[in-house]
Amino acid sequence: MEMTKKQYKDYVKQVSPASPLVADMARAFVSGGLICTVGQVFSLLYRSMGLSQQTAGTLTSVTMIFLGALLTALNVYDDLARFSGAGTVIPITGFANSVASPAMEFRSEGLILGVGAKMFTVAGPVLVYGILSSAAYGLILWILQRM
Amino acid sequence: MFIEELLPAFLTGGVICAIAQVLIDKTALTPARIVVLFVVVGVVLTALGLYQPLVDFGGAGATVPIMGFGYLLANGVKEAVIQDGLLGVLTGGATAAAAGISAAVVFGWLASVTARPKAK
Numbered sequence: 446m447e448m449t450k451k452q453y454k455d456y457v458k459q460v461s462p463a464s465p466l467v468a469d470m471a472r473a474f475v476s477g478g479l480i481c482t483v484g485q486v487f488s489l490l491y492r493s494m495g496l497s498q499q500t501a502g503t504l505t506s507v508t509m510i511f512l513g514a515l516l517t518a519l520n521v522y523d524d525l526a527r528f529s530g531a532g533t534v535i536p537i538t539g540f541a542n543s544v545a546s547p548a549m550e551f552r553s554e555g556l557i558l559g560v561g562a563k564m565f566t567v568a569g570p571v572l573v574y575g576i577l578s579s580a581a582y583g584l585i586l587w588i589l590q591r592m
Numbered sequence: 593m594f595i596e597e598l599l600p601a602f603l604t605g606g607v608i609c610a611i612a613q614v615l616i617d618k619t620a621l622t623p624a625r626i627v628v629l630f631v632v633v634g635v636v637l638t639a640l641g642l643y644q645p646l647v648d649f650g651g652a653g654a655t656v657p658i659m660g661f662g663y664l665l666a667n668g669v670k671e672a673v674i675q676d677g678l679l680g681v682l683t684g685g686a687t688a689a690a691a692g693i694s695a696a697v698v699f700g701w702l703a704s705v706t707a708r709p710k711a712k
Binding site for chain 2: 475514541568575583
């Protein structure tokens with residue numbers, strides 16, 4: 446059965462119990478903390494292989510993005526997200542999920558206008574405003590250097 | 593692997609996610625907007641020199657949350673501006689984030705051609 450996002454949201458609202466803030470926060474804290482701990486394990490592992498801090502950090506990001514996309518492909522990430530809330534949204538695995546999920550969903554509309562065009566419907570704004578704010582920072586920095 | 597190297601990551605990442613959860617529950621902001629907000633906050637905190645101490649303490653607990661993406665962008669821009677001047681404003685951010693963006697495209701695309709979404 447196909448559902449629109451709105452219908453789905455209403456459905457989730459209807460079947461999930463009214464969740465108090467503290468319980469939501471606890472779940473976000475534990476799940477988000479655990480995801481970051483996994484990242485830390487990979488980071489320490491890559492460092493122990495003799496990689497530089499920067500290379501190990503980049504490789505850790507790539508690993509976490511891979512895991513996020515993999516769990517999305519296995520249809521596991523949405524289940525985790527239902528339990529964890531922000532705990533699965535905020536880590537970089539959530540970014541990967543927000544790319545892989547619409548890509549999978551719109552595969553039926555083709556590789557170009559489906560996958561290609563819809564892949565960044567959710568994650569696009571993150572890139573737009575992330576890069577925009579970094580450029581603003583760079584410009585300020587450049588001006589300050591000249592003063 | 594020592595607990596003292598993992599616990600700060602757990603705590604830092606957990607607190608950042610718990611703060612986001614408060615925003616989801618207590619404001620009208622959607623998760624998509626909060627993620628955008630967190631990236632920009634990551635850039636601003638890094639620019640003000642406030643995010644680096646968090647990274648020094650929490651490691652992946654500060655870099656794995658999406659604020660860490662802002663940290664990466666801001667640091668990339670800073671280095672590029674110091675090295676290349678004005679052009680660095682446009683090259684620094686995306687260069688630093690290149691691996692993450694490309695990984696999301698590659699793995700997201702692979703997911704779309706190998707897996708089917710679960711019928712909801």
